[in-house]
Amino acid sequence: MKSSIFLIFCFPVFFFSQIKVNGKILNKNHNPVEDAIVQILDNNGKTLSFQNSDSNGNFTFQVNKEPSYTLEVNKILFEPLKRNITISNDQKSVELEIILSEKINQVEEVKIIGQASALKQSGDTISYKTKYFTTGSEHNLKDILNKLPGFEVGNDGQIKIGGKKVDNLLVDGKDFFGDNHQLATENLDADMIDDIAVINHYSDNAKIKDLEPSDKTAINIGIKKEYKGKITGNTTLISAYEGRYKAGVNLFKFDKTTNMSFIGNSNNINDEVITFDQYFQMIISSKNDFVSKRNVGNTDFIMPTTLISDDRMTKKYNNFGALNLTSYLSKKTKLNIYSIFNNVNQNKNILNNTLFFDQNSSYSTTENIKTKEQLFFNRTRANLDYLVSDNSLLTYSLAFDPYSGKKDVQIDQTFGNIENRIDEKVHDTPYTLSQQLSYTSKLSPTKLLALYIFNDINYQQNNFQLDNFPNVLNLDSPLLQDKKYNQETYGLLSTYTFKPKKLIYYIGLGYSLTQDSFLSSIENSQYSNNNKISRNFFNTEFSIYKRKGFFQFSLQNTLLYYTSLNRLLYLPKANVKFQLNQLSELNLSYQVKNDFANTNQTFIQPILDDYNRILQNNILDLGLPMRSHNFSVYLRYFNLFSGTILNLSFNYTKNEKSIITASQLLPQYIVISQVLNSTPTQNWFTNINLDKKVSFLKAKIKLNGSYSHSNSINIIDQIENPITSQNIILKASLMSVFKNGIFNYEIGVSKQKNISSYTNLNKKISNDRTELFADFDGIINKHFKYYFRNHYNIYISEQKQHFLKTDFEISYDYSKKWEYSVIGNDILNFNKTQIILSTLQNVTLQTSIIQRLPGYIGVKVKYNL
Numbered sequence: 001m002k003s004s005i006f007l008i009f010c011f012p013v014f015f016f017s018q019i020k021v022n023g024k025i026l027n028k029n030h031n032p033v034e035d036a037i038v039q040i041l042d043n044n045g046k047t048l049s050f051q052n053s054d055s056n057g058n059f060t061f062q063v064n065k066e067p068s069y070t071l072e073v074n075k076i077l078f079e080p081l082k083r084n085i086t087i088s089n090d091q092k093s094v095e096l097e098i099i100l101s102e103k104i105n106q107v108e109e110v111k112i113i114g115q116a117s118a119l120k121q122s123g124d125t126i127s128y129k130t131k132y133f134t135t136g137s138e139h140n141l142k143d144i145l146n147k148l149p150g151f152e153v154g155n156d157g158q159i160k161i162g163g164k165k166v167d168n169l170l171v172d173g174k175d176f177f178g179d180n181h182q183l184a185t186e187n188l189d190a191d192m193i194d195d196i197a198v199i200n201h202y203s204d205n206a207k208i209k210d211l212e213p214s215d216k217t218a219i220n221i222g223i224k225k226e227y228k229g230k231i232t233g234n235t236t237l238i239s240a241y242e243g244r245y246k247a248g249v250n251l252f253k254f255d256k257t258t259n260m261s262f263i264g265n266s267n268n269i270n271d272e273v274i275t276f277d278q279y280f281q282m283i284i285s286s287k288n289d290f291v292s293k294r295n296v297g298n299t300d301f302i303m304p305t306t307l308i309s310d311d312r313m314t315k316k317y318n319n320f321g322a323l324n325l326t327s328y329l330s331k332k333t334k335l336n337i338y339s340i341f342n343n344v345n346q347n348k349n350i351l352n353n354t355l356f357f358d359q360n361s362s363y364s365t366t367e368n369i370k371t372k373e374q375l376f377f378n379r380t381r382a383n384l385d386y387l388v389s390d391n392s393l394l395t396y397s398l399a400f401d402p403y404s405g406k407k408d409v410q411i412d413q414t415f416g417n418i419e420n421r422i423d424e425k426v427h428d429t430p431y432t433l434s435q436q437l438s439y440t441s442k443l444s445p446t447k448l449l450a451l452y453i454f455n456d457i458n459y460q461q462n463n464f465q466l467d468n469f470p471n472v473l474n475l476d477s478p479l480l481q482d483k484k485y486n487q488e489t490y491g492l493l494s495t496y497t498f499k500p501k502k503l504i505y506y507i508g509l510g511y512s513l514t515q516d517s518f519l520s521s522i523e524n525s526q527y528s529n530n531n532k533i534s535r536n537f538f539n540t541e542f543s544i545y546k547r548k549g550f551f552q553f554s555l556q557n558t559l560l561y562y563t564s565l566n567r568l569l570y571l572p573k574a575n576v577k578f579q580l581n582q583l584s585e586l587n588l589s590y591q592v593k594n595d596f597a598n599t600n601q602t603f604i605q606p607i608l609d610d611y612n613r614i615l616q617n618n619i620l621d622l623g624l625p626m627r628s629h630n631f632s633v634y635l636r637y638f639n640l641f642s643g644t645i646l647n648l649s650f651n652y653t654k655n656e657k658s659i660i661t662a663s664q665l666l667p668q669y670i671v672i673s674q675v676l677n678s679t680p681t682q683n684w685f686t687n688i689n690l691d692k693k694v695s696f697l698k699a700k701i702k703l704n705g706s707y708s709h710s711n712s713i714n715i716i717d718q719i720e721n722p723i724t725s726q727n728i729i730l731k732a733s734l735m736s737v738f739k740n741g742i743f744n745y746e747i748g749v750s751k752q753k754n755i756s757s758y759t760n761l762n763k764k765i766s767n768d769r770t771e772l773f774a775d776f777d778g779i780i781n782k783h784f785k786y787y788f789r790n791h792y793n794i795y796i797s798e799q800k801q802h803f804l805k806t807d808f809e810i811s812y813d814y815s816k817k818w819e820y821s822v823i824g825n826d827i828l829n830f831n832k833t834q835i836i837l838s839t840l841q842n843v844t845l846q847t848s849i850i851q852r853l854p855g856y857i858g859v860k861v862k863y864n865l
Contacts, residue, residue, distance in 0.1 A: 021061040023098055025098045027078075033075055034057065037051075038061075055502055065089075069087070071096070078101065128197070128198075133148050134190070139190055153185050157181045157183075161219075180379075189234065189250075192227045194224040194225075197220040201216070201547065204385075231865060232253070234250050234862055238823065240859075241856045243268070245267060245268060249262070259325070261322075261324040264320065264321045264322075265318070270311050313346045313347060314349050319344075322340040334385040337380075338380070345372075348850075349370055350371075353848075355845040366414045367413045369409060371410075373407050381397075384397075391442040401432045401433075406426070426464055427462070428461070432456070433457040434456045448498070452510075458486070458487040460485040461484050465478055469611055481520070481521070481523070482523075483519070489514045495508045502548070509539070517599060518603065529607070538561045541556065554573070555573075555574050567623070589630075590631050601620060603616075609673070616672060625657075629654045630651070632650065649686065649687045655681045660681075660714050664716070671842055674715075676715075679713060681712040681713065686707050708726065722759040724759065732748050747774045748773055753766065753767070764840075767797045771791055775790070785811045788808045805829070809821050809823045809824075822860075823859070830854050
C-alpha cells in the first residue's frame with residue numbers, strides 16, 4: 001500500500017523525465033542572459049513546456065524521448081531564435097549553448113504561445129486572454145476564473161491559484177476593494193473582462209520590488225476599452241414568490257487616473273455579497289498582513305457567538321453597500337479608500353435535543369429555540385501614498401472594522417417533567433482600528449531603508465441579560481452582565497534591506513508596547529473582574545532571501561526580548577523552494593510562532609457565557625509563552641499545454657502549550673468550564689488537487705481531496721480526556737468546454753465527513769454529507785442563455801435525510817441594454833426545509849433540527865448602462 005501511494009505521488013515526475021535537455025543562454029559577449037523565455041516544441045509546432053532562464057542563463061527540460069524537437073528562445077532586446085534538436089536512441093541528455101543577437105528596436109512583451117495571444121509571459125506576470133478560455137455563457141468574473149487553468153473561486157468568493165489564495169485584486173492596475181474578492185467575482189460582468197494577469201512576488205511599490213522579499217500573489221483584471229472613461233455597470237430587480245425580492249445596482253467608472261465603484265444590494269432571498277463569517281475571516285487575514293513585520297503576538301479578532309449567518313434561517317433581510325475609490329491625485333499622490341456596509345435582520349428556529357454527561361452521570365433536555373438577530377458591520381480601508389522623491393515614499397494606512405450584533409432568544413426547555421421558559425438578550429459592539437505611517441527610501445539600486453510607526457486597537461463589549469432562569473449563581477432574575485475587553489499596541493520598526501549580488505539581506509529593529517485590560521461585572525452581585533497587564537518587547541530580525549533561479553530559499557531569525565517578563569524568545573522561519581519551471585514549484589517550510597494568554601481569558605469571579613454555561617476560575621499565567629511549530633510541504637505541477645495541473649500540500653502544527661477547557665456537570669444542569677494550559681496538542685492537514693484536460697471529450701476532469709486530523713485534550717471531572725477530530729472531503733467532476741455551445745455541463749460527486757470523538761467517555765459523533773450534482777448551461781442563440789443547477793444532497797447524522805436542490809435561470813437578451821430572466825432557487829422546496837446536525841462539545845452531545853429558507857420562483861429584469 002505504501003509503495004502504491006508513493007508511485008501515485010511521484011507519477012508526474014517519473015512520467016515527464018525520460019530525457020533531459022540542458023542549455024545555457026549567452027549574449028555575444030558570452031555573458032549569461034537571465035529571464036529569457038525558452039520553449040520546447042514538438043514536430044507539429046505545439047509547445048510542450050516553457051520556462052525562464054535563471055540568473056546564470058541556464059535552463060532544463062524533461063521530455064519524452066522523440067527523434068526531434070524544436071527549441072525557441074525569446075528575450076526582450078534580443079532577436080528570437082529557433083534551433084532543431086535531434087535525439088538518438090541511446091542518448092540520455094542534450095547539452096546546448098545558445099548565443100542571442102541583440103535587437104535594434106525594443107519590444108514591450110513576448111508572446112509565448114502560438115495559439116493566437118491566449119497567454120503572455122513578461123517577468124513575474126502571466127496574462128490570460130479570456131476569450132480563448134471561455135464558452136460565452138459566463139455571467140460574471142467568477143464564471144470566467146473557474147474556467148482558467150489553475151484558478152478556483154470558492155463559495156466564499158475567495159480566489160485561489162494552484163490551491164493558494166490570491167492576496168491582492170486589481171482592476172486595470174488599481175486596488176479594488178482590497179482582499180474582498182467576492183465583490184469583484186460576483187459583480188463584474190463577464191462582458192467587461194478583456195484579460196486577466198497573475199503577478200507573482202507582487203509589491204505595491206514597483207520601484208522596490210527587487211529589494212522587497214514579497215511572497216504575495218496578485219491578479220489584475222483588464223477592462224475592455226469600450227467600458228473605460230464612462231459610467232458603466234447595471235441595475236437588477238427581482239420579484240419572486242411570496243414577497244421575495246432583490247434590488248441591486250453596480251456602478252463603475254474606470255479611466256487612466258481614477259477608478260470608482262459602487263455596489264448596492266437590498267434583498268430577502270439570502271443574496272449576501274459578503275457573509276458575516278467571511279467578514280471576520282477577512283479582518284483576521286488583513287490584520288495579520290497589516291502587522292506581518294511587527295511580531296506583536298496575538299492580533300486575532302474574537303468572533304461573537306451571534307455571528308452564524310447562512311441560509312439556516314426562517315427569514316432574512318439584507319441591505320448592503322460598498323464604495324471604492326482609487327485615484328492618482330497628482331503625479332506624486334495616490335489615494336485608495338473603500339468602505340463596506342452590511343445590515344441583516346434574520347430569524348432562526350432550532351429544535352435541540354441535548355445530552356449532558358460526565359464521568360458518572362448524564363441527563364437530557366429538549367429545547368425549542370427562536371432567535372431574532374440584528375447584525376451590522378462596516379469595513380473601511382484607506383491608503384495614501386506620497387512620493388517624496390523618485391526614490392522615497394511616505395504612506396499612511398488605516399483599517400477600521402466596527403460591528404454591532406443584537407440577539408433576542410426565547411428558549412422553551414423541557415427537562416424531565418419540568419418545563420422552563422428562558423429569555424436571553426445579547427448585544428455585542430466590538431471594533432478593531434489599525435493605523436500605520438511608513439517611510440521607505442531606496443538609498444541605491446541595492447539598498448532600501450524603511451521606518452514604521454503603528455497603533456492597533458482591539459475593543460470588545462458584550463452586554464448579556466438572562467430572564468426566567470431558576471437560581472443562576474443564587475441571583476434573582478433578570479440577571480444583567482457586562483464585559484469589556486481592550487487591547488492597544490503601540491510600536492515602531494526600522495528595516496534595512498540590501499542586495500549586494502544574488503541574495504537579499506534584511507535587518508529589522510523594533511519596539512512594541514501592548515496594554516491589555518478586561519472588565520466584567522454582574523449587576524447587584526459581588527461577581528466582578530478587573531484584569532490589566534502590560535507587555536513590552538524589543539525585536540531583532542536578520543533574514544536572508546534568494547528569490548530567483550531553480551533553488552530559492554529564505555532564512556528568518558527573530559529575537560524577541562520581553563522586558564516586562566524578562567523573557568527572550570527565538571522564532572526562526574525557513575523556506576526552501578525549487579522552481580521546477582515557470583509555473584511549477586516545490587516548497588518546504590518550517591516556522592515557530594509564539595502567543596500569550598490575554599486578560600479576557602483569565603479571571604477569578606464567574607462569567608456567564610450563555611444560559612447553560614458558566615466560566616469561572618480561569619487562572620492562567622499571562623507571562624507563559626505558548627509556542628507552536630509548523631511544517632508544510634507544497635507541490636504544484638502546472639503544464640498548461642497538456643492541460644494538467646497537480647497540487648499537493650501537507651501542513652502539520654504542534655502546540656507546546658494550549659488553552660483547553662475543563663468541564664464539570666452540576667445538579668442545576670449548568671456546565672462549568674475552565675480554561676488552562678496543558679499538554680501539547682497537534683493537527684495536520686493534507687490536500688490533493690488534479691485538473692486534467694481531456695481533449696477528445698472537449699472537457700476536463702477536476703479531482704479534489706483533503707483530510708484533516710487534530711488531537712487535543714479537555715478535562716472532565718478533573719480527568720484528562722483526549723479528543724480526536726477528523727474531516728474528510730472528496731470531490732470529482734467532469735466539466736465540458738464546448739466553445740459557444742448550446743450545451744455545456746459539469747457533473748460529479750462530492751462527499752464530506754466530520755468525525756469527533758471523546759476517547760475516555762466513549763462518545764462519538766459523525767456528520768456525513770454526499771452530494772451528486774449535474775449543472776448545465778448554454779447559449780441557444782445570440783439572445784437566449786440558460787443554466788440549471790441540480791444538487792442532490794444526502795445528510796447522515798443521528799438521522800438520515802435527503803433533498804434535491806434545483807436552481808435555474810433562463811435569460812433573454814432583448815438588446816445590449818435590457819435583459820429579462822425567469823429564475824428559480826431551490827424550487828422543489830417551497831415549504832420551509834430543515835437540516836439535521838449533531839455536535840459534540842465540552843460535556844454535551846447535541847442533535848439540532850435547523851429550519852432553512854424556502855425556495856422561490858420569480859422574474860428578473862436587468863438594465864446595462
